Amino acid sequence: MTPIPPPEDDTLRHHSFDGIQEFDKRLPNWWLMTLYGAIIFWVGYWAYFQWFHVGLDGPQEVTREMSKIEAARLASAPTTDNASLWKMSRNPVFIEAGRATFNTLCASCHTEKLTGAIGPNLVDQLWIHGGTPTEIYTTLEKGVLAKGMPAWVPVIGAKKSAEAVAYILSFHKEGEPIETQAAWIPQAPK
Amino acid sequence: MSDQKITIEFNDKVVRQFLLASVVWGAVGMVVGTLVATQLNYWQANFNLPWLTFGRLRPLHTNAVIFAFVGNMMFAGIYYSTQRLVKARLASDFLSQLHFWGWQLIIVAAAITLPLGFSRGKEYAELIWPINIAVTSIWVVFAVNFFWTLAKRREPSLYVAIWFYIATIITVAMLYIVNHLSIPTSWLHSYPVFGGVQDALVQWWYGHNAVAFFLTTPILGVMYYFLPKAAERPVYSYRLSVIHFWSLVFVYIWAGPHHLLNSALPGWLQNLGMTFSLMLWAPSWGGMLNGLLTLRGAWDKLRTDPVLKFFAAAVTFYGMCTFEGPLLSIKSVNALGHYTDWIIGHVHGGTLGWNGFMAAGMIYWLLPRLWSRPLHSIPLANLHFWLGTVGILLYVGAMWTSGITQGVMLNATTEGGTLLAYPNFLDTLNTIRPMMLMRVIGGLLYLVGWFLLIYNLWKTIATALPVNGTIEVFADEGVTAHEDKITLVGTFLNPPVAFSILGVGFSCAWMFGGDFLSIAGMFGLLLCVVLAYTHFESRGKNWATWYDRLLVNSAPFTILVVIAVAVGGLVQIIPTVLVDRAANVEDRRQLPYTPLELAGRDIFVSEGCYNCHSQMIRTLVPDVLRYGDYSRLGESIYDHPFQWGSKRTGPDLARVGSKYPNIWHLRHMEDPRSISVGSNMPNYPWLFTTPTDVAALPGKIAVQRQLGVPYPAWTDAQIAADFNQQAKTIAEDLQTAGGVIAPDKQIVALIAYLQKLGKYETVAPLTSAAR
Numbered sequence: 001m002t003p004i005p006p007p008e009d010d011t012l013r014h015h016s017f018d019g020i021q022e023f024d025k026r027l028p029n030w031w032l033m034t035l036y037g038a039i040i041f042w043v044g045y046w047a048y049f050q051w052f053h054v055g056l057d058g059p060q061e062v063t064r065e066m067s068k069i070e071a072a073r074l075a076s077a078p079t080t081d082n083a084s085l086w087k088m089s090r091n092p093v094f095i096e097a098g099r100a101t102f103n104t105l106c107a108s109c110h111t112e113k114l115t116g117a118i119g120p121n122l123v124d125q126l127w128i129h130g131g132t133p134t135e136i137y138t139t140l141e142k143g144v145l146a147k148g149m150p151a152w153v154p155v156i157g158a159k160k161s162a163e164a165v166a167y168i169l170s171f172h173k174e175g176e177p178i179e180t181q182a183a184w185i186p187q188a189p190k
Numbered sequence: 191m192s193d194q195k196i197t198i199e200f201n202d203k204v205v206r207q208f209l210l211a212s213v214v215w216g217a218v219g220m221v222v223g224t225l226v227a228t229q230l231n232y233w234q235a236n237f238n239l240p241w242l243t244f245g246r247l248r249p250l251h252t253n254a255v256i257f258a259f260v261g262n263m264m265f266a267g268i269y270y271s272t273q274r275l276v277k278a279r280l281a282s283d284f285l286s287q288l289h290f291w292g293w294q295l296i297i298v299a300a301a302i303t304l305p306l307g308f309s310r311g312k313e314y315a316e317l318i319w320p321i322n323i324a325v326t327s328i329w330v331v332f333a334v335n336f337f338w339t340l341a342k343r344r345e346p347s348l349y350v351a352i353w354f355y356i357a358t359i360i361t362v363a364m365l366y367i368v369n370h371l372s373i374p375t376s377w378l379h380s381y382p383v384f385g386g387v388q389d390a391l392v393q394w395w396y397g398h399n400a401v402a403f404f405l406t407t408p409i410l411g412v413m414y415y416f417l418p419k420a421a422e423r424p425v426y427s428y429r430l431s432v433i434h435f436w437s438l439v440f441v442y443i444w445a446g447p448h449h450l451l452n453s454a455l456p457g458w459l460q461n462l463g464m465t466f467s468l469m470l471w472a473p474s475w476g477g478m479l480n481g482l483l484t485l486r487g488a489w490d491k492l493r494t495d496p497v498l499k500f501f502a503a504a505v506t507f508y509g510m511c512t513f514e515g516p517l518l519s520i521k522s523v524n525a526l527g528h529y530t531d532w533i534i535g536h537v538h539g540g541t542l543g544w545n546g547f548m549a550a551g552m553i554y555w556l557l558p559r560l561w562s563r564p565l566h567s568i569p570l571a572n573l574h575f576w577l578g579t580v581g582i583l584l585y586v587g588a589m590w591t592s593g594i595t596q597g598v599m600l601n602a603t604t605e606g607g608t609l610l611a612y613p614n615f616l617d618t619l620n621t622i623r624p625m626m627l628m629r630v631i632g633g634l635l636y637l638v639g640w641f642l643l644i645y646n647l648w649k650t651i652a653t654a655l656p657v658n659g660t661i662e663v664f665a666d667e668g669v670t671a672h673e674d675k676i677t678l679v680g681t682f683l684n685p686p687v688a689f690s691i692l693g694v695g696f697s698c699a700w701m702f703g704g705d706f707l708s709i710a711g712m713f714g715l716l717l718c719v720v721l722a723y724t725h726f727e728s729r730g731k732n733w734a735t736w737y738d739r740l741l742v743n744s745a746p747f748t749i750l751v752v753i754a755v756a757v758g759g760l761v762q763i764i765p766t767v768l769v770d771r772a773a774n775v776e777d778r779r780q781l782p783y784t785p786l787e788l789a790g791r792d793i794f795v796s797e798g799c800y801n802c803h804s805q806m807i808r809t810l811v812p813d814v815l816r817y818g819d820y821s822r823l824g825e826s827i828y829d830h831p832f833q834w835g836s837k838r839t840g841p842d843l844a845r846v847g848s849k850y851p852n853i854w855h856l857r858h859m860e861d862p863r864s865i866s867v868g869s870n871m872p873n874y875p876w877l878f879t880t881p882t883d884v885a886a887l888p889g890k891i892a893v894q895r896q897l898g899v900p901y902p903a904w905t906d907a908q909i910a911a912d913f914n915q916q917a918k919t920i921a922e923d924l925q926t927a928g929g930v931i932a933p934d935k936q937i938v939a940l941i942a943y944l945q946k947l948g949k950y951e952t953v954a955p956l957t958s959a960a961r
Contacts, residue, residue: 010424020419022428023425023427024427026427035437041465045464050458059809059820062814062820072608076606146850146853146927148865156613
């Protein structure tokens with residue numbers, strides 16, 4: 001190949017391979033610093049996690065984080081026994097909050113009037129999965145996956161779920177009869 | 191030296207063959223790639239046909255572009271450059287032809303078996319065992335042909351390109367053989383010998399280094415030959431070649447576990463994977479620097495020469511990807527990017543940018559040299575370049591946006607961090623739809639560019655004559671002087687090698703030794719660094735002289751390469767394989783599959799479900815909130831192959847068992863959108879009509895027992911009875927819920943398997959993690 005004058009006073013190595021020649025330029029400092037920096041980081045990182053065991057490993061870390069979340073949930077979780085849920089169902093603040101949740105998430109199947117369409121009617125006295133407040137809450141907790149009812153508590157949390165139950169209960173009275181219904185025949189929403 | 195000159199004609203025929211094969215298979219691989227990209231956004235493009243579904247075609251795409259496209263391109267480049275760099279014709283015309291035709295036969299076999307659903311269920315290692323044996327044999331043919339040529343060389347000293355070729359041949363053989371160890375259950379099916387975490391570690395040691403030693407090192411070698419040739423400039427720095435070659439081949443091997451960060455993989459392996467990935471950054475950029483800086487003084491040629499345009503862009507993409515790789519290996523970044531499209535973008539920056547553009551540059555440069563005609567059209571080649579570049583940028587940009595968006599959405603929490611902000615996986619999937627479409631467009635542009643290359647190639651060679659290169663040499667040229675010979679002892683007893691071995695030894699003692707050994711190792715390492723530095727400062731000339739001598743000794747050079755690439759794998763894999771499997775389970779051990787569930791699992795593997803669904807809940811809060819308690823080592827201990835997955839186009843399945851009723855799965859597999867509105871999963875109608883292969887089960891269970899899965903000594907009749915009983919129970923349950931299906935159909939087995947996922951027995955926790 002035709003030798004082009006090198007831009008700097010480089011020395012070429014004496015050897016050439018099929019016409020390919022090689023300079024022997026020194027390694028750029030920033031490149032060396034990157035290499036050395038990564039090596040020093042390795043020593044420090046390994047010492048922190050594996051030698052002195054200061055850093056937590058993945059399972060320890062996630063267990064700690066999850067217990068914090070668990071604690072936060074427990075601290076803010078509403079009580080979901082029958083008496084408390086009935087009490088919430090008479091409180092306008094809870095009913096309003098429950099209405100908002102219900103209309104966004106539940107009304108597409110149960111309708112805004114709660115009279116049922118794809119999912120069952122929630123204002124009559126017929127219940128498939130139990131009609132006590134706790135049983136209704138459990139249905140939200142576990143879902144009825146076979147019928148397309150999702151488990152809502154893990155998704156929207158205990159507070160919003162309890163509010164939605166309170167909203168449903170606001171259409172009912174404590175002590176009214178609870179009758180068992182075998183199944184709901186889905187109807188197209190009107 | 192005698193004055194007698196002889197003329198050697200190079201074997202350029204096989205170069206032409208490999209080049210044309212690469213062009214054709216490249217087109218096939220990219221067409222399939224565009225199809226699978228389309229399927230991700232438009233499920234209808236799966237056509238409800240088994241052999242056209244994403245799960246079967248994605249392995250075809252990856253195998254085609256890696257082994258068929260880049261493989262053939264690499265062979266063309268290696269054979270062309272090696273003959274010239276060592277001044278010798280390829281050792282054997284027969285082996286060259288055997289290599290070529292054997293490789294093409296393997297590709298055809300892969301193209302037939304993968305769409306038919308014959309798969310080992312491990313990424314880039316899906317091909318069934320008879321093909322594995324063929325690949326290994328042909329690779330040996332390649333190795334013999336190559337090293338035999340080296341033995342007959344007339345150029346005593348090995349050029350840097352040859353170093354990279356040697357590393358490629360050695361390492362790919364090592365990786366391929368270990369990761370394909372399996373026990374056959376039939377001519378078309380086998381189980382890998384490793385299971386669970388062992389299989390995961392071996393797989394990603396292979397998967398990561400397939401990228402390194404199949405897609406990177408040979409192409410770096412190709413770069414070191416073709417780039418200075420095309421630029422007509424000397425290589426920037428020889429000493430940079432030396433440093434970055436050895437650091438690259440040594441460090442690369444250790445970085446495999448970065449594919450398993452935040453998983454159930456033991457912490458020490460994850461920490462090795464992350465730190466070595468960061469240490470890989472500089473060695474990788476050494477290659478980029480030597481490529482780009484070789485173009486100093488030739489930048490003006492980029493305006494006119496499409497070859498240099500392709501090379502310069504390819505090396506730039508290489509630099510971009512090898513920065514992105516270490517970045518993604520940082521655990522916290524990985525928590526966001528892993529399982530998302532970001533990884534897909536990262537890979538395609540490398541394959542489309544680095545591999546594809548190096549291939550295009552090399553092909554455009556070779557055409558007028560292998561055939562008697564100049565390139566048909568330079569403007570067309572330039573158009574190819576711009577279409578390709580815009581295509582890559584659209585593709586990679588779309589995948590970055592998509593991956594980061596989906597990662598952020600999946601990890602987002604609300605209500606003080608106690609709830610997921612987007613509990614429905616489909617919300618995150620449907621947010622990135624526009625990006626998925628953009629990827630198809632980017633890919634299409636790139637594909638159109640490739641077809642321009644094919645047209646240009648055809649117009650160039652259609653009426654041209656093949657030309658073989660020749661060289662004049664002295665008859666007795668190239669004999670290594672006796673005083674330059676290095677003995678086996680001399681290979682190791684010299685400052686650079688001795689200090690390196692001591693340094694690695696002390697490092698390992700520090701990392702893995704007990705209290706005392708750790709301190710001794712750290713002390714030894716520091717001492718070793720100081721001594722090596724002092725020695726190099728005072729006697730650095732000796733190091734250089736020794737290396738010059740090493741370069742004329744191909745066998746000692748190869749031995750040192752073998753050691754450099756073997757260390758990382760040995761340190762990581764041997765402890766993991768030797769550890770008592772039954773004890774190394776954390777606190778849980780999975781329940782072995784029943785015959786029906788095992789049959790279902792084989793269907794899961796065969797359909798390639800792992801291409802979109804992971805089975806690994808990471809030790810990360812958003813993963814645990816979404817999918818349940820994090821996955822333990824013991825929960826996949828009997829899985830041959832492991833199915834931890836590498837991408838979540840759909841949700842994780844590690845704990846999907848018992849989450850939904852049987853009928854949910856039946857309806858979902860029949861038409862996913864009837865259950866999950868907006869899903870992009872294909873329909874699987876054939877699972878409802880194809881009977882499960884019960885007859886194969888006794889043979890499969892026998893192999894599972896050989897592999898250490900605790901199956902009782904069932905008779906064939908007991909297996910069949912157990913199978914029928916469970917299938918009947920599921921079919922009856924389905925019928926109650928309104929789904930009528932015969933118990934012998936594949937869907938029943940698949941449901942049984944899915945319902946088993948996440949089932950375990952509790953065992954006493956192990957106090958100290960096994961190292």
